Amino acid sequence: MSGVMAVASAVLRALEALDVGGAxxxxxxxxxxxxAELCEQxxxxxxxxxxGVNIAELCQRITTSGTEIGVGDLAKIANIVSFLFSTAARNNLSTEELVTTLGNAGSALPKHALQVIRHxxxxxxxxxSVSEDAGNMATVGQFVDIKWKLGVAMSSDTCRSLKYPYVTVTLTVADPSGQLTDKTFEMTIPQFKNFFRQFKEMAAVLETV
Incomplete structure (x- = not known):
């Protein structure tokens, strides 16, 4: 049990840093x-x-159900739960040990949340399975998906009729905590062609690896 107490102490310090009381x-x-769906994801x-976890999509569904919660608050909750699960996995905690750890850490999590975490x-x-050096992984995002569409600019504040084509690109990226975010930007046709050329160059290099 001393090992559990040591983990509880570490959890307490981390939870304080994450402001679990407010969450x-x-x-x-x-x-x-x-x-429960958030925990399972x-x-x-x-x-x-x-x-990763699509926080924005889940937040929209929760709000639609009648519960007001911001994306930032839900992201903080996801970070806390992810930390709890990864810490428990690294220390091979059983269900009872995890619940005991949360109790010793004074987490103040609501009863229904503790029931979900236990289940x-x-x-x-x-x-x-979480490696010991997981916390030392580079804090970079993971590419998930790319979407693009072709459009034509018809007007602007300075020109009534532009009619030039452009490409809108949306990249879906999972950040280190596993939350999915979309990054959208526009490119002119020459920029998109250069973008595509660089992807072909990367693919050619990868074929030689």
């Missing part, structure tokens, strides 16, 4: 089924089964 109030507002991300960890906790 607990937000967690209490999230319906249990949505919180985080476990799948830690198991490398999905590239998810009991069902899927053993499947998570």
């Amino acid at each position: 607990a109030d937000k967690i209490s507002l999230i319906p249990q089924d949505f919180f 985080i476990v799948q991300h830690l198991n490398h089964k999905i590239p 998810v960890w009991n069902e899927q906790g053993k499947s998570i």
Whole structure:
């Protein structure tokens, strides 16, 4: 049990840094089924089964259900849960040890959240494998998807009729915590052709590896 106490101490310090007390109030507002879905997606991300958690999409669904919560608040909650699960996995905590750790850490998580964490960890906790140096991984995003569409600019503040073509590109990226974000930008046709040429060059280099 001393090992559990040591983990609890580390969890307490980290939770304080993440302001879990403020997040607990937000967690209490999230319906249990949505919180369970968030936890399950985080476990799948830690198991490398999905590239990340689509916080914006989940937040929209929660709001549509009648619960007001901001994307930033939901992202903070996701970070806390991800930290708890990855810490528990690194220390091979059982379900009871995880619950005891949260209690010793004084996490102040609402009852329904603790019930969900207990259930998810009991069902899927053993499947998570987190390396010891996971915390030292480079803080860069992971490319997930790319979409593009062709458009034509018809007018602007300075010119009534432009009629020049442009390409809108949307990149979906998973940040280090597993949250999915979209980055959208526009390019002229020459810029897009250069963009495409660089991708072909990268592909040619990769074929030689």
